[in-house]
Amino acid sequence: MSRLQLSPSILTADFARIGAEVRSVAPYVDWFHLDVMDGHYVDNITFGTSTVEAVNESVDQPLHVHLMIEDPGKYAEGFVKAGADRVSFHPETTADPAEVIERIRSLGAGVGLAVHPDVGLDPVASYLGELDVVLMMTVRPGFGGQAFLEEVVPEIKRAKEMVESGGHRAEIEVDGGVNLTTVDRAVHAGGEILVAGSAVFDGVDPVAAAARMRERLDELAAGQS
Numbered sequence: 582m583s584r585l586q587l588s589p590s591i592l593t594a595d596f597a598r599i600g601a602e603v604r605s606v607a608p609y610v611d612w613f614h615l616d617v618m619d620g621h622y623v624d625n626i627t628f629g630t631s632t633v634e635a636v637n638e639s640v641d642q643p644l645h646v647h648l649m650i651e652d653p654g655k656y657a658e659g660f661v662k663a664g665a666d667r668v669s670f671h672p673e674t675t676a677d678p679a680e681v682i683e684r685i686r687s688l689g690a691g692v693g694l695a696v697h698p699d700v701g702l703d704p705v706a707s708y709l710g711e712l713d714v715v716l717m718m719t720v721r722p723g724f725g726g727q728a729f730l731e732e733v734v735p736e737i738k739r740a741k742e743m744v745e746s747g748g749h750r751a752e753i754e755v756d757g758g759v760n761l762t763t764v765d766r767a768v769h770a771g772g773e774i775l776v777a778g779s780a781v782f783d784g785v786d787p788v789a790a791a792a793r794m795r796e797r798l799d800e801l802a803a804g805q806s
């Protein structure tokens with residue numbers, strides 16, 4: 582199995598010292614995952630482009646901005662200019678997902694579609710050939726620290742099968758409730774990029790938590806059950 586990638590979500594990090602927080606775990610990290618919420622698509626408001634800029638100035642890892650907002654096409658350019666290397670959005674938040682995909686790509690960023698557990702894969706299926714990543718959510722979007730939704734595991738498998746059978750290049754990313762207890766199931770179902778928010782930043786020692794998650798991903802990639 583090729584390298585499994587760790588992408589900590591900063592949602593539960595200490596925002597009073599966000600630069601130090603992301604720098605501290607950076608040695609174990611492949612991406613940083615930045616959850617942007619607008620209080621309309623989800624009942625929570627998080628942060629905007631200034632936070633993306635702050636993280637971008639703090640670490641060298643690529644940034645994946647997960648837009649949980651209405652009208653993502655209107656805001657994508659600002660996030661790419663702020664430092665987003667990849668932008669994912671939920672297809673149900675726009676009348677024209679194809680246009681938003683094209684706009685993000687024209688800005689020079691990678692693009693993904695995010696799958697809400699209650700919406701499922703169908704709206705994403707026809708775009709798979711245009712994506713760099715399929716963001717399979719294993720929690721309902723809006724908050725960090727939720728429990729991993731086991732019922733999404735077969736959908737992760739199905740997404741992986743659809744990508745492989747179509748000869749597409751999109752990576753499968755698993756987002757929500759991923760920790761040392763659930764990461765094996767997420768990987769065995771096909772997860773290649775693992776988002777971990779509270780599993781990394783909620784505890785007393787984010788560096789140790791990131792190191793342990795990195796170690797587990799390397800064990801899984803080496804085939805150790």
Ligand code: DX5
Pocket residue numbers: 590592593614616647649720721722723724725726727756757758759776777778779780
């Ligand atoms: C939820 C976000 C997830 C979440 C991950 O709406 O998209 O990225 O913050 O955090 P944990 O790992 O704590 O579920």
Ligand code: ZN
Pocket residue numbers: 590614615616647756776
């Ligand atoms: Zn997310």
